[in-house]
Amino acid sequence: MSRTLKLAAVIGAITSMPIAPSVAAAENLRVVASFSIIADFAKNVGGDRVDIVTLVGPNGDAHVYEPKPADAATVGSADVVLVNGLQFEGFLQRLVEASATKAPIVELTKGGEVLRNAEEEGHHDQDQAAEGGEKHAAAEEGHEEGHHHHGESDPHAWQSVHNAELYVKNIADAFCAADAAGCDTYRANAESYGQQLEALEAEIKAAVAEIPEDKRTIITSHDAYGYFEHEYGIKFLAPEGVSTESEASASDVAALIKQIRQDKASAIFVENVTNPRLIEQIASETGLKVGGELYSDALSDKNGPAATYLEMMRHNITTIKGAILGS
Amino acid sequence: MRTNWASATAIALLVSLSTSAAHAEEVTAWRLFISDHADPKVTVVDAIDGEKLDTFEIKGPASLHRSESGRTVFAVQGSAGVVAGIASGISFEDHGEHGDIDVEAPKLAGVEITGKKPSHFVEHDGDFAVFFDGEGVARIISEKSVLEGKPDFRQVKTDAPQHGVAVAYGSHVLLSEPNREKPDELPVGISVADKAGAPIDGVHACPDLHGEASSGNILAFACATGLLVVSHGDGSPAIRHLPYADSLPDGKTTTLIGGRGLQYFLGNYGADKVVLIDPTIESDAFRLINLPTRSVHFAIDPVRAKFAYVFTEDGQLHQLDVVKGEIANSLKLTDPYSMDGHWSDPRPRVAVAGDKIVVTDPLQGVLHVVDATSFEKTGDIAVEGKPFNIVSVGGSGQTHEGE
Numbered sequence: 042m043s044r045t046l047k048l049a050a051v052i053g054a055i056t057s058m059p060i061a062p063s064v065a066a067a068e069n070l071r072v073v074a075s076f077s078i079i080a081d082f083a084k085n086v087g088g089d090r091v092d093i094v095t096l097v098g099p100n101g102d103a104h105v106y107e108p109k110p111a112d113a114a115t116v117g118s119a120d121v122v123l124v125n126g127l128q129f130e131g132f133l134q135r136l137v138e139a140s141a142t143k144a145p146i147v148e149l150t151k152g153g154e155v156l157r158n159a160e161e162e163g164h165h166d167q168d169q170a171a172e173g174g175e176k177h178a179a180a181e182e183g184h185e186e187g188h189h190h191h192g193e194s195d196p197h198a199w200q201s202v203h204n205a206e207l208y209v210k211n212i213a214d215a216f217c218a219a220d221a222a223g224c225d226t227y228r229a230n231a232e233s234y235g236q237q238l239e240a241l242e243a244e245i246k247a248a249v250a251e252i253p254e255d256k257r258t259i260i261t262s263h264d265a266y267g268y269f270e271h272e273y274g275i276k277f278l279a280p281e282g283v284s285t286e287s288e289a290s291a292s293d294v295a296a297l298i299k300q301i302r303q304d305k306a307s308a309i310f311v312e313n314v315t316n317p318r319l320i321e322q323i324a325s326e327t328g329l330k331v332g333g334e335l336y337s338d339a340l341s342d343k344n345g346p347a348a349t350y351l352e353m354m355r356h357n358i359t360t361i362k363g364a365i366l367g368s
Numbered sequence: 369m370r371t372n373w374a375s376a377t378a379i380a381l382l383v384s385l386s387t388s389a390a391h392a393e394e395v396t397a398w399r400l401f402i403s404d405h406a407d408p409k410v411t412v413v414d415a416i417d418g419e420k421l422d423t424f425e426i427k428g429p430a431s432l433h434r435s436e437s438g439r440t441v442f443a444v445q446g447s448a449g450v451v452a453g454i455a456s457g458i459s460f461e462d463h464g465e466h467g468d469i470d471v472e473a474p475k476l477a478g479v480e481i482t483g484k485k486p487s488h489f490v491e492h493d494g495d496f497a498v499f500f501d502g503e504g505v506a507r508i509i510s511e512k513s514v515l516e517g518k519p520d521f522r523q524v525k526t527d528a529p530q531h532g533v534a535v536a537y538g539s540h541v542l543l544s545e546p547n548r549e550k551p552d553e554l555p556v557g558i559s560v561a562d563k564a565g566a567p568i569d570g571v572h573a574c575p576d577l578h579g580e581a582s583s584g585n586i587l588a589f590a591c592a593t594g595l596l597v598v599s600h601g602d603g604s605p606a607i608r609h610l611p612y613a614d615s616l617p618d619g620k621t622t623t624l625i626g627g628r629g630l631q632y633f634l635g636n637y638g639a640d641k642v643v644l645i646d647p648t649i650e651s652d653a654f655r656l657i658n659l660p661t662r663s664v665h666f667a668i669d670p671v672r673a674k675f676a677y678v679f680t681e682d683g684q685l686h687q688l689d690v691v692k693g694e695i696a697n698s699l700k701l702t703d704p705y706s707m708d709g710h711w712s713d714p715r716p717r718v719a720v721a722g723d724k725i726v727v728t729d730p731l732q733g734v735l736h737v738v739d740a741t742s743f744e745k746t747g748d749i750a751v752e753g754k755p756f757n758i759v760s761v762g763g764s765g766q767t768h769e770g771e
């Protein structure tokens with residue numbers, strides 16, 4: 042956020058709330074963000090009033106993250122815990138249990154439209170539930186004659202800028218609930234950041250419009266771009282599903298290669314959170330040239346090209362457009 | 369087949385929860401497998417009602433290991449030169465939103481791996497590696513083979529007999545490197561063999577290597593100088609050395625266990641201390657915890673990730689809060705078991721079975737049962753002989769009529 046905007050936000054807060062206590066909160070709100078993208082949203086909304094600790098940092102893969110005792114201590118002393126939800130953070134429940142935190146756990150995808158993976162999930166993995174299989178507490182989904190239709194929900198909602206606005210609204214609500222004195226500041230910050238998001242969305246749509254419709258099929262490592270596809274009309278294919286937890290099988294890869302040839306994919310990309318090896322292999326088998334690195338589930342570090350959400354989305358669409366039009 | 373294994377508690381769930389399932393039952397089953405300090409046997413006890421389910425005769429006194437899946441228990445009989453597989457009878461099938469449980473009678477799987485002086489037993493991703501000290505050889509077998517009763521093992525050799533260890537790490541094998549100058553002493557490092565058995569790079573130094581554990585996606589070996597930390601590298605295992613912090617007193621870890629639910633390692637450090645290790649951080653990787661007396665055995669709690677348990681020679685069980693790094697509770701359970709005398713004398717061992725912590729008391733012939741939530745003793749289970757090593761297997765899941 043630029044300095045002027047932040048200043049404007051603060052002035053807005055003061056003028057609209059003249060009887061607000063003149064002393065700022067003695068202590069900042071202690072905020073835990075489950076991963077880097079949420080931390081960036083939280084920084085934009087919270088400004089100077091919040092201290093943010095990020096659990097899964099830059100270039101980290103939250104799908105497979107293993108929480109540490111220190112993370113449990115961090116969550117245990119937090120005022121607000123911001124998470125994505127939709128099973129993105131597979132570690133969340135055990136971490137929250139171990140932390141014994143009293144802080145609200147705020148799911149930022151709450152209230153949004155959830156995409157479900159179209160594929161039927163037929164995982165009958167033996168032996169996954171070992172000692173202490175307490176996760177099976179209740180029968181939430183029925184059995185249909187021994188088949189299990191789950192239609193996994195896609196957690197990568199932030200890949201649509203429209204949804205990012207929802208994340209920001211939910212963060213502002215959570216901060217207001219935890220720190221009423223700062224509420225006007227949070228709302229004003231959210232408002233001005235929201236304007237930047239709207240500008241970003243217009244840029245992405247304009248960039249997509251420049252890509253010929255028959256060239257809008259591309260390949261990435263895992264199904265992280267369902268919301269981007271849904272919102273902006275670029276078709277993404279990937280060897281791995283909505284979680285990086287289970288590796289792509291040889292037959293998944295073979296099927297993808299066949300589909301790439303049929304659908305005439307225009308470009309292929311590696312992702313910052315996954316090993317590039319499989320993508321490089323598919324690239325060499327299909328004759329596609331790797332068009333660069335997309336940021337899917339995490340930001341880059343602060344010296345990288347995607348240190349903030351706004352930079353990440355711009356980097357991604359620029360990279361996609363460049364690879365397709367350059368090909 | 370005996371019938372009392374079905375004493376697993378069964379609670380019928382409201383049928384209205386699901387539209388199409390005619391009937392689903394939530395079932396909880398926990399079993400304890402206990403070896404004897406002197407006799408060649410493994411006793412199986414239902415942890416929920418304390419009933420004995422079966423006793424298996426084996427060839428020698430055993431130390432016990434359970435597989436990660438809980439489907440298999442291994443009896444490593446060092447003096448008899450045999451490792452026997454036992455099917456626990458409890459298995460799970462994961463359906464994402466819930467799991468199904470299948471409960472059958474436990475039985476000897478019929479697979480035995482023989483060799484001179486079997487010692488360390490390590491599972492990695494469903495492959496078991498047993499190290500035979502007397503030969504300097506590791507034999508590796510999959511859980512699938514064991515449960516099918518097929519002795520399909522492969523073998524990897526080191527240069528010399530040693531008190532060693534091997535880990536089947538995907539298509540590679542990690543092998544301890546014998547001490548060539550002093551063959552009676554502990555191994556000096558880890559080497560990595562590729563699929564064909566050829567070493568792929570040099571020896572990763574780990575003087576006095578003893579103790580190995582996994583937690584999540586990290587594997588660690590304990591050395592006199594620190595830990596060797598192994599993670600998935602690009603195509604082959606990535607190995608680095610994490611030295612003990614300068615702030616630690618003199619000492620080393622020789623027994624290591626790995627956290628479940630939270631990623632950490634717990635090791636002994638000297639006789640009357642334990643150390644909590646987070647190998648992913650640069651500073652404060654080691655947190656030292658002083659014990660009132662010398663440690664006898666320790667175990668992690670796989671259900672309540674926040675806790676581990678340490679039994680000390682004064683007969684106390686301690687609940688260790690691994691988040692705070694301190695002892696949260698202590699409970700006197702047995703008469704003193706001095707750590708003077710031979711390392712392999714009969715002394716208590718700890719296992720966690722669902723909501724219960726179970727501690728063997730070999731000299732009294734009982735298991736002490738402690739409620740894991742209240743940390744209060746709730747009962748005893750008598751076991752003939754000198755109950756020594758103990759592992760637990762079980763969990764909760766659904767059973768469905770007609771499946």
Ligand SMILES: [Zn+2]
Pocket residue numbers: 104197263264265283284285337338
């Ligand atoms: Zn993802």
Ligand SMILES: [Zn+2]
Pocket residue numbers: 487488531578
């Ligand atoms: Zn040993």
